[in-house]
Each structure stands twice: as C-alpha cells, then as structure tokens.
Amino acid sequence: MKIRPRLLFALLSLLFLAYSLCIYLAPVMNTVHLGGHKTAEGRLIWQKYNCQSCHQLYGLGGYLGPDLTNILSSPGKDEKLVRAMIYSGTRQMPSFNMPEDELNLLIEFLKSTDASGISDPRQFKATNYGMIEAYETN
Numbered sequence: 205m206k207i208r209p210r211l212l213f214a215l216l217s218l219l220f221l222a223y224s225l226c227i228y229l230a231p232v233m234n235t236v237h238l239g240g241h242k243t244a245e246g247r248l249i250w251q252k253y254n255c256q257s258c259h260q261l262y263g264l265g266g267y268l269g270p271d272l273t274n275i276l277s278s279p280g281k282d283e284k285l286v287r288a289m290i291y292s293g294t295r296q297m298p299s300f301n302m303p304e305d306e307l308n309l310l311i312e313f314l315k316s317t318d319a320s321g322i323s324d325p326r327q328f329k330a331t332n333y334g335m336i337e338a339y340e341t342n
C-alpha cells in the first residue's frame with residue numbers, strides 16, 4: 205500500500221494535537237483527583253513561594269528542610285506548628301509573611317498530600333539491585 209505524504213502529515217498533525225490536548229488537560233484532571241479547587245490553589249501557593257527548593261514532597265525536592273508530605277500527621281507535629289513555622293521561620297527556614305488566605309490554602313494542600321498516603325523516605329531502604337524495600341517493623 206502506498207501512503208500518501210499529505211495524508212500522513214494530516215494524521216500525525218491530528219495525533220500531535222490530540223496528545224497536546226491531553227497534556228494541557230492533565231493538570232485540570234489532577235486537580236479534581238487531588239480533591240478540589242482549594243487544594244489546587246494551595247499547590248500554586250506552594251509553587252509561588254518555592255517551598256520545593258528546600259522541602260520534598262513524596263521524597264522529591266530540595267534537601268535543606270524535611271519532607272513535608274505527611275507533616276500534618278507526623279508524631280508531635282500539627283497544623284499549629286506548620287502555621288507558626290511558615291509565619292515565623294527559623295534560622296534556616298525563611299519567614300513567609302503571607303496573607304492569611306494563602307496560608308489557609310497552603311494548609312489545604314498539605315492536608316491533601318497527607319491524605320494521599322504515607323511517604324517517608326526514611327521508612328525505605330535502597331537495595332543492591334536498585335529497588336526499595338520497607339524496613340522491617342516489629
């Protein structure tokens with residue numbers, strides 16, 4: 205069968221457009237999946253203040269500060285501490301003088317990561333063959 209170049213071009217263009225549409229719609233889909241608009245807006249606040257440069261989510265991100273995926277349910281930590289930390293900072297953590305509504309959205313976002321599962325890299329060890337395994341718990 206002889207494939208006509210024009211037809212091939214049209215077909216590939218169509219596939220390209222369809223694929224692009226999927227890519228651009230993905231964040232919208234994820235928004236719904238993550239639990240609504242507040243969570244998505246909270247994620248934008250997280251990005252706006254670049255928390256990722258020092259903190260990890262699901263083990264990915266900067267390593268100056270701790271992983272914050274499950275910070276809200278970590279032993280000895282709660283929403284109060286998170287709010288105080290973001291507002292006041294410490295020597296290494298800058299204080300973010302953000303408006304109350306931004307802080308609330310950020311908390312919503314951290315609630316959603318917390319609800320999405322447990323992700324503490326310290327609970328896993330790397331094996332010699334490049335996989336990870338959970339540490340034995342007694």
Ligand code: HEC
Pocket residue numbers: 250253254255256257258259268269270272275281285286289290294295296297298300310
């Ligand atoms: C310049 C790097 C840096 C940036 C940017 C940063 N942090 Fe931190 N953060 C740290 C460090 C370092 C610590 C640990 C400080 C300590 O324990 O004294 C910390 C601690 C925290 C803690 C307390 C964690 C715990 O286990 O006690 C929270 C909550 C937190 N950061 C939230 C945020 C949020 C939210 C943002 C974005 C708005 C942010 N941080 C941006 C460096 C940073």
